[in-house]
Amino acid sequence: MSGKWDTPQIVTDTDIAFGGNIDNLLPPLSEIPKEFINDWTKWHQLADDLFYDRPLNITISDRAGIDVHAALRHIRAILNSFKPDHDHKIAGVAFLLSMFYEDISFE
Structure with a gap:
């Protein structure tokens, strides 16, 4: 993988606290794979939770080379934003989440 x-x-x-620059943090719909728009996955469940x-009562597997602390901060900034819908x-x-982490299981 190599991309933004x-x-x-x-x-x-x-x-x-306020959502950050959402255009730099959240992919536009056109760049999100269709399965993340049309389906409900374990990643959607985690995002919703x-x-x-x-x-959370989960086991999450880190992805090699990813700073998990930075990943959670990135996600939190998006979730705290008032946009988009x-x-x-x-x-x-x-x-x-699927890019930043290898796997997740709910217990």
Whole structure:
């Protein structure tokens, strides 16, 4: 993999509080694979749980070369943004989670 969305962006605490520059953090719908727009995956479930601050009982496998702390900050900045619409946000976060982490299982 080598592309703009393969690695998390560095975000500030202010970005996390107010959403950051969403155009640099969240892929446009045209760049999100269709399965993340049309289907519901384990990545969507995690994105939804994070959005609603649900307690997590998961096992997550890190992807080699990814700073997991930076990845979670990147995701949190998107989820705290007031744009775009919710469906785009969840689809984009699900896609990014699948890029930043190897696998996830819910317990």
